[in-house]
Amino acid sequence: MAEHPLGIWVYIEQEKGQVAPVSWELMGEGRRLADKLGTSLSGVVLGHQIDKVINRVFAYGADSVYAIDDPLLEPYRNQTHSHGLVQLCRDHQPEILLMGATTTGRDLSGSVATQLATGLTADCTELDIDVEKRKLLQTRPAFGGNILATILCRDRWPQMATVRPRVFPEPEAQKAPSSTVVRGKLSLQPKDVTVEVIKRINEERKEGYLDGTDIIVAGGRGLGTKENFQLVHNLAQALGGMAGASRPAVESGWISYSHQVGQTGYSVRPKLYIAAGISGAIQHLVGMQNAEIIVAINKDPDAPIFRVATYGIIADAAEFLPIFTEEVKKRMEGKAVTAKA
Amino acid sequence: MNIMEGAFVINIAVCLKQVPDTSEVRLDPKTNTLKREGIPSIINPYDAHALEEALTLRDQVGGQVIVLSMGPPQAVQSLKKAISYGADRAILLTDRVFAGSDTLATSYILTGALQKLMQEEPIDLILCGKQAIDGDTAQVGPGIASRLGWPLLTYVSKVEKISPQAREIMVHRKLEEGREVLRASLPALLTVVKEINEIRYAPLPDLIRGATYAVEIWNNEDLHLDPTQLGLKGSPTWVSKTGTPPLREKGEMLGKDQASSAQIASLLAERLIPDIVVPNR
Amino acid sequence: MSQKNKKKQDIALAKESSPSKDKAMKDKKLERWASIPHEFEAIVVGGGPAGLSAAYTLAKGGVKTLLIERGDFPGSKNVMGGVLYSYPTAQVFPDFWKKAPLERPIIEQRAYLLAEDSAITAGFKDNRFFEEPYNNFTVFRGRFDKWMAGEAMEAGALLVSETVVTDLLYEGEGTGKKVVGVITNREEGTVRGHVVLLCEGANSILAQRAGLQEDLSPGDLACAVKEVIKLPKGAIEERFNVEKGQGVTIELLGEATLGMFGMGWIYTNKDTLSVGVGVMINELSRRGLNPNTVLEKMKNHPALRPLLVEGETVEYLAKIIPEGGYKQVPKLYSNGVLVCGDTAMLVNGVHREGSNLAMTSGKMAAETVIEAKAKGDFSAEALKRYKERLEDSFVLKDLKKYQNVSGLMQTNPHFFTVYPNMARQAAQELFTVNNVPKKEKQKKIIRDIRKKRSLTQIAGDLYRIWRTFG
């Protein structure tokens, strides 16, 4: 390699002009990293009829955009996108390449990294730069979230990482003029493409999976009765979340096992976890202590759950839950509920 | 390829990783460190579903299921188990020079073994799990497909149709908001999600076969792989440090000074609502 | 059969399913199974201490053995810690302490007689128990059983897990009727064997179905509840007053069981304590008590609480154990079948033993089978030697010796209530310094005791105890 690779690239995951929010989140984080490293930030857009998207990439702070516009690039297929992205990387030698750890990002990144014979760190939750060594410090959970590992990529470029959605805030779009757009070509013929998308089926999300929801309201033995457990459902509904439970609540038949949180139930990592009438036994904690915000409602001030709580409330849950549910309803009228980083 | 006097069969290779049962992983509450001692090893749960799918397809179409695993010598346990589920053949790739491989090196080694296998008999389909529950990267399957230049179909939730004659496969892929139906040419590599099937109960003779089966062992003398691409040497990623997730910061007790429930509720809502409500995107 | 056979009819295949195809599939299976053994010399049902000792001894003795276990692996259903007796274990697995996963060698055995809020304690400590060949160890059965299974497989036994034996396979009629194999819950799940060893544990469904064991009444069954409580190693050594790595067992009588027939215990593991209590089921139901309540009360006894404080419960288990002793021992053999371990009710309720009797009986059954194989005769007549072996050994001798204990204790509940309180009062008198002369104290003690139970009653009790334990 004649010159040292330069520049941070963010793969802009898009289809028909719809961009996955994680791509913008990565533009925000990419900006910070690029400034620290003293290099440029670029977005990479692959697709068909993508000019609008290209303009938006500049609004999220790109110094330049690399793009390939080709009908074979929509809808997304691993073969066409990896082909295009590998080609761009070979031609322009970025120093760092970031993607969202979405279905598409995780499908694509492994193929690209293998073809470029470089290192790839999956599903990062934290990024930083070792300026002196010009290394991307990539921190990611492993072993079911039980440990955090910081990973470096040695002597290969680009240094590649996928990043979990919603770990970085989405920056505000700025009014910015479009600047350099470097266009590449997809050197693939339709007959070379071995995979065909026959149809897409979009499913309305019914009851999601507990480990895939952002807001969980969980109840424990302290609720006392199945009737009181309904209060948990009520608050979950008001917040647009799901109900969770400790093992005793499940064993008492107040709710089904698919809602149990803990060592022998689900491990969850929601944005908000409200624990009502749950003492905070270690077997419960291991399943939920990675939640971003934990609210504990318990009448015992010494309950261990308070040790992990962001907000603690010493109260009778059966009394407090309905009051809080009303408060939430009142405040959220007309607003969409989505957990935010 | 597989046309043997008019009869079509498919040979399927399954990549299977032996992993620690992370659901049994416990944190030492005092030191907040991971307790690994006594944690049982299991077949990576997604790989068990990949194997099940392979067995179902074989039983429908005819052919062979060959299971491959790279890992320490103890991983024969999981391969014997794969035989007891009904696989035809099992091979362990084990060598000191393989140790410490990241996903790039792992896919290199597995691909090397698959290519050796394909010198003996053709392979039409490779099945992997969506991801391993310990490393959690989901990168090895895509890596193998890239190295072989085969179509890659990840997050497969259903095999709709496989046709050895037309050399085609049609599958459903699970997406964030639904699924898509894809057609690909064979040979192809699939990574599967748990929803793809339910694991059946194997017949007793397969269990007895698993208990008696001698797993084939291949090391690098069998594979002749480039030593600079193996193990730690061949792995660009490098774990510079590990730790446990930081302990949570001390929280805030709301309404300690005899506030009414309504006041506390309002206080809490004030704290939470900015964090959980954003305008519709 | 719980066959979760998935329907994949929607797979439109190049060639539709047809009789010729089904046949091809069947041939394929037969080809796959061509080289596996279809008949065994011995089939062992159950991978607990009894079954594993039997399988190991059989395989070592050159008997083609199949071991069938219902759990994921032997020991997987047993997360508990318990006491393992060195001598009988070494008889099956010589020098096991050099290789097996053990917790702590026990150098001190204590007994606490608990009254409402006091305790009388006695103990025996000997540092020689910290040296080979040791006396007892604490173990986690989950790990130890798995280790034994590894030894058995290395010796050549075949292990099939996650498989339930649902019935025995018979041939012949009348006195010629014999067991010739087992039926499992799996497809094609019948296997033939010259002899079957039933080592299925206390819940002896197969032995009952085979008519070897009668239905057990609640009076024969005890319920044990147990917890594993986590504590730092150093705290255990400090609280139990032992050196690094050493262990203690405490047997608990009296209030431990709220006066019911039974016993509590605390054992020290490496960094946990096993705390449990066992009581007769009929007494529990008579008193309308839940075994958890008994355990919780016991843990809060002032003599025990300091040992357990700040510990964290990491495992919990409730289990039924036979407590019937010698009188309940079933028919131990029949044509083509032997019964070992808890299934044979070989449990010494008084000394809270079981694994040792299970292992010894498994070994003896195996030795009997090895002899029978040499003679080519697996009839009841040939297998009778098993019972003789047990009778000559400590197994049945001990059970015989204590055969009346259970009945005695149950018909005399005051052993568990009155005596502990009397003993407590007596001890209080003796140990309280209050200027009253010793002799006076003794008089007072005797007066107090006589208030509760007449001298003749006491004499009668002592006589009965002497008869049963002596």
Ligand SMILES: Cc1cc2nc3c(=O)[nH]c(=O)nc-3n(C[C@H](O)[C@H](O)[C@H](O)COP(=O)(O)OP(=O)(O)OC[C@H]3O[C@@H](n4cnc5c(N)ncnc54)[C@H](O)[C@@H]3O)c2cc1C
């Ligand atoms: C091997 C093993 C695996 C386990 N796996 C799990 C698991 O996966 N998930 C799990 O949850 N548990 C699990 N447990 C059980 C765990 O140890 C605890 O027993 C359990 O989490 C306790 O549930 P809880 O907090 O609902 O009940 P408790 O511990 O009984 O706590 C109830 C709490 O409610 C409070 N309370 C009472 N009344 C009120 C009121 N009116 N208003 C407000 N607060 C009130 C009390 O102060 C108390 O803190 C496991 C245990 C073991 C041994």
Ligand SMILES: Cc1cc2nc3c(=O)[nH]c(=O)nc-3n(C[C@H](O)[C@H](O)[C@H](O)COP(=O)(O)OP(=O)(O)OC[C@H]3O[C@@H](n4cnc5c(N)ncnc54)[C@H](O)[C@@H]3O)c2cc1C
């Ligand atoms: C804490 C930690 C973090 C790590 N982070 C990274 C990282 O960010 N990037 C990286 O490149 N490596 C990483 N590694 C190394 C990585 O775990 C190993 O390379 C591992 O061999 C394969 O990756 P995986 O476990 O993530 O498998 P995945 O890629 O998640 O596995 C997907 C599928 O590939 C197949 N497969 C995977 N491994 C094998 C095998 N050994 N034998 C047979 N089939 C297999 C299975 O079908 C499996 O379902 C990390 C390791 C640790 C311990």
Ligand SMILES: Cc1cc2nc3c(=O)[nH]c(=O)nc-3n(C[C@H](O)[C@H](O)[C@H](O)COP(=O)(O)OP(=O)(O)OC[C@H]3O[C@@H](n4cnc5c(N)ncnc54)[C@H](O)[C@@H]3O)c2cc1C
């Ligand atoms: C709470 C408690 C504490 C104890 N503490 C001690 C102690 O400290 N020291 C001691 O020596 N003893 C102790 N015992 C007694 C001891 O555990 C038993 O005596 C011993 O385990 C008996 O061994 P076993 O092999 O006969 O049966 P088990 O250990 O019960 O093993 C039976 C095995 O058979 C399997 N099985 C059952 N049915 C089938 C089937 N149909 N098909 C296939 N597999 C089947 C089971 O899964 C199990 O693995 C204790 C018992 C209890 C309940």
